[in-house]
Amino acid sequence: MKLFELGERTAQVHDVLVTVGELADRDDARAVLLESADDPALLRPYLNRLDLVVLRFPIFRDGRGFTQARELREYLRFSGEIRAEGHILPDQAAFLRRCGVDSVVLPKNGNGDPGLWEKQLRQFPVAYQRSVLPERSAGPGLRVEEAS
């Protein structure tokens, strides 16, 4: 498994990765796997002990993971690592990062080339809407850039 970091945070390695349903019985679990149909609010009782939430993308077109990441960051104030795995494309790198995802499990095919992921993160210097990242105006209007 090759990890790629989308931002500053260093990706963590965990021996135990459990499903949402298993969390209650596994006091030792520090990492949880969220399927795209799972409601992130189910994690609320466990957030203090979780270091990592892995969002599984069944297919790159299933965009529920983007909303899950934002809910984790914006509503649940989760400050641990969020990771995306499954069928994801380098073309989604900046979208994932802007929704609060820190790392990805690189796909095992041509989409796993870290150079492509790196390039995509730098593709657009500005964005036209706020994200979960620290940003400053790159106005006029709605335009923002990342605050470094």
Add this chain to the structure above:
Amino acid sequence: MSVPVGHYQYDRIDRDFLQARIAEFEGQVKRRLDGTLSEDEFKPLRLMNGLYLQLHAYMLRVAIPYGILDSRQVRKLGKIARRYDRDYGHFTTRQNIQFNWIRLEDTPDILRELAEVDMHAIQTSGNCIRNVTADEYAGAAADELVDPRVHAEILRQWSTLHPEFTFLPRKFKIAISGSPNDRVAARFHDIGILARPGEDGAPLFRIFVGGGLGRTPVIGEELFDSVREEHLLATLEAILRVYNAHGRRDNIYKARIKILVQAIGVEAYREAVEAELAQMDLERYRLTPEAVAAIRSRFAVPLLEAPADADAVLTEQRRADPLFDRWVRSNTHVHRDPGHIIATISLKPAGGIPGDATSAQIGRLADLADAYSFGEIRITHLQNVVLGHVRKDRLRELWLGLSEVGLAEANIGLIGDIVACPGLDYCALANARSIPIAQKLGARFADTALQAEIGALRINISGCINACGHHHAGHIGLLGVDKRGEEFFQLTVGGQAENGAAIGTILGAALPEDETVDAIARLVDCYLGRRESGETFLETLTRLGHEPFREAAYEAV
């Protein structure tokens, strides 16, 4: 050139953004060709750059945000039609233009040409927030309460490459109007927004959700009556977030937001949206007056000066020339300035293809826009073209200029102003050809005096149940169906897109093409014979019910 009237003025950063988008797309094409991207993976990426694969060729749909172009952009579209297509372009019901005969390998070059004039094809297709549409008379109409273009531009920017909403369950269409006379079909959109002024001068937004046509026509329901400007983006984020999380992804025909709203009910949807808003950091999503003002300042305002006798000159010219008078009656709308008028140019010549324009016509439209309307051109959701600010005393000159290129058809809002999808001539989904029957109907009712006599009557034609020709919303709607390899058309009546939105009901069994044309002629005769003074087709239909019309339509079959 001067700052364009009517649309947002780009700066260097906006232009760099477009170049970055083209470079990204070029990279994606390359990865598709070398096999690192599968066709399944490439398809949504190319769709979000406006590139469809149709029946015979690629089609490129170019975005015209809120339907407004400047003459420089229009000339570029003419050039693209000439150089990369078969010398014409097709204006769509979402105020865009599409080119139907594009080669994949030319696409990056076309996108680069478009970027030279601040244009692109971003999000004109795909399961994302599509190009936002707005009232075609925005900023010009006398009946307008709030000019919707500034907020349409805000929505364009906000929805561009939105990190959370680029892989939605299905496409997502937003329309915005600032007039009490809905000219955007607000209640047939995923989100329809009607703006009005609030007490403090800032606009308030009435928001409809879950409308749409397609296989399951649904009239949108009111979600909120009065959303404040500062909360507009937060509210839209919350609506989209609920949809992205809960919209169906197992069946593309059940994936639009309307199906979710129908399934849980609008009250439950409202509660879900309110629950999101309660958790959101509203400050982060706040649309500030400063941001709105900054965007407004990048729209140029036309300097509306007209001689004191402009209106009198027009009145006299109309009196002297009945043909001109007829065109003025059907093809103009009242401007907020008494010396000006809004002119709609019909792209529906009798027997022609609705919405098509040749490169020569496109070039001429640009010249006329420069000469008569501050270089500004609008595309309507009924596939016509508007010059928004024409001096009344110069309207006749404009009309004469239009006549020279076959663009002076006097049929806006009349039976010849037919809306049709591309149909089986282009589209892989279609069951029937929409264009030939539109042409036959156009030819049957070619006489403009007859059209004026018939009055307000809209015909919409779709070549399949996906309803791109909006047949459900037509006063008379035609749906192409395939019966054992033969093209038939099912007739609906009573649909309406704007105020009093209604879905048409089926009149009877589907008919072959020629019999359909005859049946519609009999429907019209029935109306003309039974209408009371001043009644429109829809009003007579409402008063009498469907039965006399059904009998008339099918009497000879």
